[in-house]
Amino acid sequence: MTLRLKINLIVGVLTLLFTAALVAREFEDERQSVQEEVVAANRVAAQLLDRLVWQYSSQGPQWLLSYLRGTGRVRSNEITLFDGAGQVLYRSPPPTYKPGRDAPRWFERMVSPPPSIQAIALPDGTLEIRANAGRAALDAWDAFKTLVGECAALLLVANAAVFWLVGRAVRPLARIVQALNTLEAGRFDITLPPLRGTEAAAIGVAFNRMTGALQHKLESERRAALAERQLEENRRLTRWIDGRLEQERRSIARELHDELGQSVTAIRAMALSIARRAGTVDADSRAAANVIADESSRLYDAMHGLIPRLTPLVLDRLGLEEGLRDLVDRMRRSHPDVRIEVTVDMDAVPPSPDAALTVYRAAQEGITNALRHGQASTLRVRLQAAGDAMTLEVVDDGRGLSPGWADGDEHHGLRWLAERVEVLGGRFDLAAADPRGVRLSVRVPLREPAEAP
Numbered sequence: 001m002t003l004r005l006k007i008n009l010i011v012g013v014l015t016l017l018f019t020a021a022l023v024a025r026e027f028e029d030e031r032q033s034v035q036e037e038v039v040a041a042n043r044v045a046a047q048l049l050d051r052l053v054w055q056y057s058s059q060g061p062q063w064l065l066s067y068l069r070g071t072g073r074v075r076s077n078e079i080t081l082f083d084g085a086g087q088v089l090y091r092s093p094p095p096t097y098k099p100g101r102d103a104p105r106w107f108e109r110m111v112s113p114p115p116s117i118q119a120i121a122l123p124d125g126t127l128e129i130r131a132n133a134g135r136a137a138l139d140a141w142d143a144f145k146t147l148v149g150e151c152a153a154l155l156l157v158a159n160a161a162v163f164w165l166v167g168r169a170v171r172p173l174a175r176i177v178q179a180l181n182t183l184e185a186g187r188f189d190i191t192l193p194p195l196r197g198t199e200a201a202a203i204g205v206a207f208n209r210m211t212g213a214l215q216h217k218l219e220s221e222r223r224a225a226l227a228e229r230q231l232e233e234n235r236r237l238t239r240w241i242d243g244r245l246e247q248e249r250r251s252i253a254r255e256l257h258d259e260l261g262q263s264v265t266a267i268r269a270m271a272l273s274i275a276r277r278a279g280t281v282d283a284d285s286r287a288a289a290n291v292i293a294d295e296s297s298r299l300y301d302a303m304h305g306l307i308p309r310l311t312p313l314v315l316d317r318l319g320l321e322e323g324l325r326d327l328v329d330r331m332r333r334s335h336p337d338v339r340i341e342v343t344v345d346m347d348a349v350p351p352s353p354d355a356a357l358t359v360y361r362a363a364q365e366g367i368t369n370a371l372r373h374g375q376a377s378t379l380r381v382r383l384q385a386a387g388d389a390m391t392l393e394v395v396d397d398g399r400g401l402s403p404g405w406a407d408g409d410e411h412h413g414l415r416w417l418a419e420r421v422e423v424l425g426g427r428f429d430l431a432a433a434d435p436r437g438v439r440l441s442v443r444v445p446l447r448e449p450a451e452a453p
Contacts, residue, residue, distance in 0.1 A: 374398020
């Protein structure tokens with residue numbers, strides 16, 4: 001049921017109740033009026049005819065009969081004259097007022113007073129006076145019909161006017177419902193024009209404000225989803241590029257180790273052989289051969305120092321724990337004046353190759369930065385695995401990071417490391433150590449996100 005119909009029904013019922021009360025009041029007034037009229041007329045007629053009995057006794061019955069015939073019908077009374085044998089000598093004629101019409105019997109019974117019959121005894125007969133409210137009831141019925149008709153017309157006109165006015169008043173609600181249905185259908189750009197009425201206008205303003213906020217939120221979510229997809233694509237691309245770089249580095253490192261390393265070793269061996277054969281016969285040839293052997297040895301050492309920087313082949317052979325210890329040992333040999341402590345607490349579950357390589361690179365980057373930029377004298381490296389993740393901490397006592405390091409052109413390695421850790425679903429943290437220095441913390445899952453259960 002619509003709001004318009006509900007309001008119209010409420011107003012209609014209230015108007016109907018008011019009209020019914022008005023009609024009931026008018027009906028009661030008509031009933032009392034009819035009863036007063038009939039009772040009064042019957043009393044007057046009875047008193048008048050009772051006095052005529054005295055004249056009847058002196059002048060005879062013909063005089064009374066002639067009087068009654070001359071009088072005719074007395075309103076609201078029916079007069080009947082009986083002789084001594086009970087024969088009707090006279091009966092009041094039919095009413096001439098509104099002839100041929102009568103009020104409905106139910107209405108006449110409701111408005112008429114109780115039946116009243118008065119009999120006056122005569123010397124040779126009886127005069128009977130019977131109250132008859134037919135004409136008074138008919139008058140009341142006509143007035144009642146007029147009132148009911150007017151009330152019905154008024155009720156009809158009032159309800160029609162209310163229906164039209166309510167329809168005009170709730171017309172903005174139909175626009176609001178239509179806008180809500182459009183919004184439900186998925187069109188979020190719908191707006192309402194200015195609506196008539198204080199409440200409707202306020203609802204329209206609130207609706208437009210809501211749709212505006214909804215559009216803004218949806219646009220923000222769309223941009224966030226797009227940015228998230230782009231970020232995920234960038235992460236995949238970064239991971240793919242890192243994988244390709246590691247493959248190339250590994251390939252170059254193996255080439256250096258297997259091909260170039262063997263060649264340099266062969267060159268050194270041949271140079272030493274030439275030096276032994278030359279002996280004391282050809283001092284210049286022996287000196288040149290020794291120079292070639294020394295340079296080959298230095299080239300071999302430089303090449304082996306370059307290989308771990310390209311890719312830690314030791315991870316493939318010995319694993320992360322030994323690879324980390326090997327890195328620390330090499331750093332100790334190259335920086336004998338720096339104290340480097342290493343603690344490894346790994347369980348039996350080996351990390352994935354990407355996780356192991358990321359942690360190794362984090363340790364390599366942290367130690368290199370502490371020595372190169374921080375001028376540290378003491379470093380503490382700690383690797384711990386617990387549950388489904390492992391954590392690496394590198395703490396130094398150096399000068400610390402410069403202000404605004406993240407926005408500058410330096411420390412590209414740290415930003416690359418943070419992105420690599422994020423791709424693996426881990427956490428990267430770089431903060432000042434107490435009382436000085438830098439604390440690098442990296443936490444990565446032991447297994448890649450795609451392999452996680």
